[in-house]
Amino acid sequence: MKPLIKKLTETFSPSGYENAIREVIMDEIKDFADEIKIDALGNLIARKGSGGKKIMLAAHMDEIGIMVNHVDKNGFARFASLGGVFPQTLVGSRVRFMNGTPGVIGAHYLKRPIKLIWNKDMFIDIGATSPKNSPVQIGDVAAFDRPFVDLGDRIIGKSMDDRIGVAVLIETLRKLKDTPHEVYFVFTTQEEVGVRGAITSAYGVNPDIGIAIDVTGADDIPEMDTKTIFLGKGPTFKFKDAGSIGDPRLIKHFIKVAEKDKIPYQREVANMGGTDARAIQLTHAGVPVMTLSIPCRYVHSPSEMVDYKDVQNTVKLLVKLLEKNIEI
Amino acid sequence: MKTDFLKSLISTSGLSGFEAPVTELIQKKWDPLTDELSLSPLGSLHGIKRGSGKSHSLMIATHQDAIGLIISQIDGEFLHISNLGGIDIRVLPGQAVNVHADSGVLPGIICQPPAHLLPEDAATGAVALKHLLVDVGLSARQVARKIKIGDTISFATEPIEMSGGLLAGHSLDNRASVAALTLCLEELQSRQHVWDVQAIATAQEEVGAQGARTSAFALRPDLAIVVDVTFAKGPGASGWETFKLDSGPTIGWGATNHPFLHEEFKKLAEKLEMPFSVEILPSYSGTDGDDIQITAEGIPTIVISIPIRYMHTPVEVIATKDIQRTARLLTEFIVMLEDDFLEKIVWED
Amino acid sequence: MLKIQNPQIKLLEKLTNAVALPGDEGAIRKIIRAEVGDIADELKIDAMGNLLITKHGKGKNRLKVMLAAHMDEVGFMLVDDEKDGIYSFETLGGIDTRQLVGKPVWVGKEKVEGVIGAAPIHLLDAEARNGKASLKSLKIDVGVGKPKVKVGDRATFATKFLRMGNSIRAKALDDRLGVAILIELLKNAPENIDLLAAFTVQEELGLRGAKIAAHAFNPDLALAVDSTPAYDMPMHDGSENIHYNTKLGEGPAIYTLDGRTLSDPRIIRWLSETGDEKKIPYQYRQPGGGGTDAGSIHLSRAGIPTGSVSVPGRYAHTAMGLCRIKDWENTLNLLHEALCRVSPKILEKNR
Known part of the structure; x- marks a missing residue:
């Protein structure tokens, strides 16, 4: 899966501008799905199997990024954020625009060295000297520019959130030979700006069960108050986060499957964050949902790290789960 | 008022997202009172009582979930906690609680x-949730065997009958309204009504009205009444947002509330010579009503509330008389609905 | 090209002088019905008071295009009677309380005259003089013996429409400009589409009316028509103003990104190409926060391709806003020309 993960994380597709990543995914799945659709918000919806319980698996294909909101008289591009872009991660970061233009994020960090500089006070230097010779203008979008790195078990990339979930879905679709269910592999858009793609795709699919596959922040690093989520100890089953409460019956079923097949997992109760599960849960008459998360360090920075074993275990778990009946 | 059912309602766990125990209790009670009973995928209880008319339907939504806690981490003998719904951290230290583990x-x-033992900034003021712990008196080994991350924790305060027909306890928000709706269903057994009544005990109101939104979408009632609790006058609460205990239900006014329904309820209460107040809710109601109103193509909605003191503490106080009055108001409204009621709803421009 | 002339200006005067707050938009509904009730093919008022008007086109393959403009404006609700004509109040919609002191207001459907006063500066200590007046300290005073005012009544700024040369000064230009534009488009409806006009309620409380309007219309394509702030004043230190949002006089503002919506790129392209070809000036609203009814509409059902176009206006959400008549006219024409040329082709390629 590593070449696939490299390809996915090195593609540029911030929220609302998911064409590029959608084409990559389409190429990977077209021979394995029974039917593929794209909806009004650009969600890619692939079905496998028919007739049984409708199960929606959602992994979002967008990533955080920026949009230019002004090119100033000296050619520096000012920007608004697409999704939760933390200022601490920006100074010196490189970005790449959809038209290929590279740029570096600058800020006056020597003026008041110990102060946090906010996004609105930063700018992108794209080598221009005036609005006239700027290769970008208002409305152009960019994402972080970082190559994929393979450290063996641990792998690093930009947009592991949530291209790693995308990779898991692609791999699960390929490995799933037979299922009694009608499974919808949904690669959602605009998750980072408020789970918007999942709202409309869930409405279209109208599933019986929803599972969001996303990353969750691992706190097994120095200087953290808590130590609850660890890299390498398996995917997490989320009881709650700020967006939704996992259906206790569904979580119980996941635990049963994981324990039977000796797949490691972690139990997670989170105070912050939210995933596509929230949107799926609220569609139509309501849907039992759960978030299946891959532990990830440095979430929403240009270098996100996950453990490859967790990724493989997540695929294994999903395949086992989908091969059999689900009674909740 | 006989308070047995209400007391068992507030003595049963049913936290947001984990409503099953209290749902079961309500289910048993409503089973003989309704024609159809079912559960929504999110755990809202739908009780349908058929009317004699041409399939117009009125939804009455009362949320059954209560705020509470959930275990986020286990540290030897001690449990770290996270909130389910809007917990007031000031009331937590020293509270008796029940931990709901698989084993019991x-x-x-x-x-x-x-x-x-706390960081310097936590020495004064309310201690943050992340620093509070739950102690179940078991050894670390027993805790590890019996308790897991994701187990829920509810308040254990027992119901308290106080003089003057007042009742204190946790989860009166909003089990009091469930009790009022139950009383209404009981009264309807001996009354004729034209409209279908959808009695709903909604799930997950305290975490974003998830149950109400989805139940309203599934059932598409023609009208909706939301019954919830509001602020009673009491220590530290005396402004325009507050109402005297034992002074009847409140009738909502503001963007969530359909002005025609508001007027109808006022007229009805006056006709019944029942005390009531108008509750000014300028922009939102903060109840299931805000979401039910904007469901699908829109549902005319009204919010009726029962005043309680000390909201979101384990010692909420209510006047049981107000529960009876609310039930009566609901019953009489239902009985009043004729086949042509919808046609009467017009916007006065 | 369509023109903004005396009749249109008179209508905007009527619209901006009317009082319509979230939850009670009747006064505007009434004006709209009088204007276009006769030419509507279908007219419906829904559960929350949205006015939904359909104007059918002719021919095959007509796109169902929804246009939304909100009828409500920001203002107040009286919440407590403090006797002798003094009422405490809450704001409806986003208002900076520093804009309130010393403003005349209209209360209730009858437009009872009142004022928002404040303690005389002479009686304040130094700290209070320079501080921000809290909402709790501000009251609406309607004078004594006014039986027509009661708790629960809504109120707004008592600002009368004024034409100032090429500009207009009025309250509630957000979004009576949009309402005026939709009325004009209904009167000049293109025949290649079904025009679904939603005059929405409760936008200022969080795009609430548009949610159910979009569900009911279920259009192929949608545009919110609103008025967006122009912060095109100079910076305090003379440096370049990089947070102007929009600029007055530079034409309609096309949205790319706001707090609630990432506009459909196909719609951004369609509107821009229309402007380029028809030589109608336009600007891109600076990507950033805020939101229009598009935020609700594009998430309706299985998703609706949606964008927003606004007339730039200064001093929105205060007692008096200011806009240029030319921007209004260019917005009307950009929309009209865009609608006249739209076909299902626009949605052939995926977003």
């Missing part, structure tokens, strides 16, 4: 570690 219910105490 374990009693516990919420403990506030002494100041010298």
Whole structure:
């Protein structure tokens, strides 16, 4: 899966501008799905199997990024954020625009060295000297520019959130030979700006069960108050986060499957964050949902790290789960 | 008022997202009172009582979930906690709680570690949730065997009958309204009504009205009444947002409330010579009503509330008389609905 | 090209002088019905008071295009009677309380005259003089013996429409400009589409009316028509103003990104190409926060391709806003020309 993960994380597709990543995914799945659709918000919806319980698996294909909101008289591009872009991660970061233009994020960090500089006070230097010779203008979008790195078990990339979930879905679709269910592999858009793609795709699919596959922040690093989520100890089953409460019956079923097949997992109760599960849960008459998360360090920075074993275990778990009946 | 059912309602767990125990209790009670009973995928209880008319339907939504806690981490003998719904951290230290483990219910105490064990900034003021712990009196080994991350914790305060027909306890928000709706269903057994009544005990109101939104979408009632609790006058609460205990239900006014329904309820209460107040809710109601109103193509909605003191503490106080009055108001409204009621709803421009 | 002339200006005067707050938009509904009730093919008022008007086109393959403009404006609700004509109040919609002191207001459907006063500066200590007046300290005073005012009544700024040369000064230009534009488009409806006009309620409380309007219309394509702030004043230190949002006089503002919506790129392209070809000036609203009814509409059902176009206006959400008549006219024409040329082709390629 590593070449696939490299390809996915090195593609540029911030929220609302998911064409590029959608084409990559389409190429990977077209021979394995029974039917593929794209909806009004650009969600890619692939079905496998028919007739049984409708199960929606959602992994979002967008990533955080920026949009230019002004090119100033000296050619520096000012920007608004697409999704939760933390200022601490920006100074010196490189970005790449959809038209290929590279740029570096600058800020006056020597003026008041110990102060946090906010996004609105930063700018992108794209080598221009005036609005006239700027290769970008208002409305152009960019994402972080970082190559994929393979450290063996641990792998690093930009947009592991949530291209790693995308990779898991692609791999699960390929490995799933037979299922009694009608499974919808949904690669959602605009998750980072408020789970918007999942709202409309869930409405279209109208599933019986929803599972969001996303990353969750691992706190097994120095200087953290808590130590609850660890890299390498398996995917997490989320009881709650700020967006939704996992259906206790569904979580119980996941635990049963994981324990039977000796797949490691972690139990997670989170105070912050939210995933596509929230949107799926609220569609139509309501849907039992759960978030299946891959532990990830440095979430929403240009270098996100996950453990490859967790990724493989997540695929294994999903395949086992989908091969059999689900009674909740 | 006979308070047995209400007391069992507030003595049963049913936290947001984990409503099953209280749902079961309500289900048993409503089973003989309704024609159809079912559960929504999110755990809202739908009780349908058929009317004699041409399939117009009125939804009455009361949320059954209560705020509470959930275990986020286990540290030897101690449990770290996270909130389910809007918990007031000031009321937590020293509270008796029940931990709901797979093996059964374990009693516990919420403990506030002494100041010298906390960071400096936590020495004064309310101690943050992340520093509070739950102690169940078991050894670390027993805790590891019996308790897991994701187990829920509810308040264990027992119902308290106070003089003057007042009742105190936790989860009166909003089990009091469930009790009022139940009383209404009982009264309807001997009354004729034209409209279908959808009695709903909604799930997950305290975490974003998830149950109400989805139930309203599934059932598409023609009208909706939301019954919830509001602020009673009492210590520290005396402004325009507050109402006297035992002064009847409140009738909502503001963007969530359809002005025609508001007027109808006012007229009805006056006709019944029942005390009531108008509750000014300028922009939102903060109840299931805000979401039910904007469901699908829109549903005319009204919010009726029962005043309680000390909202979101384990010692909420209510006048049981107000529950009876609310039930009566609901019953009489239902009975009043004729086949042509919808046609009467027009916007006065 | 369509023109903004005396009749249109008179209508905007009527619209901006009317009082329509979230939850009670009747006064505007009434004006709209009088204007276009006769030419509507279908007219419906829904559960929350949205006015939904359909104007059918002719021919095959007509796109169902929804246009939304909100009828409500920001203002107040009286919440407590403090006797002798003094009422405490809450704001409806986003208002900076520093804009309130010393403003005349209209209360209730009858437009009872009142004022928002404040303690005389002479009686304040130094700290209070320079501080921000809290909402709790501000009251609406309607004078004594006014039986027509009661708790629960809504109120707004008592600002009368004024034409100032090429500009207009009025309250509630957000979004009576949009309402005026939709009325004009209904009167000049293109025949290649079904025009679904939603005059929405409760936008200022969080795009609430548009949610159910979009569900009911279920259009192929949608545009919110609103008025967006122009912060095109100079910076305090003379440096370049990089947070102007929009600029007055530079034409309609096309949205790319706001707090609630990432506009459909196909719609941004369609509107821009229309402007380029028809030589109608336009600007891109600076990507950033805020939101229009598009935020609700694009998430309706299985998703609706949606964008927003606004007339730039200064001093929105205060007692008096200011806009240029030319921007209004260019917005009307950009929309009209865009609608006249739209076909299902626009949605052939995926977003």
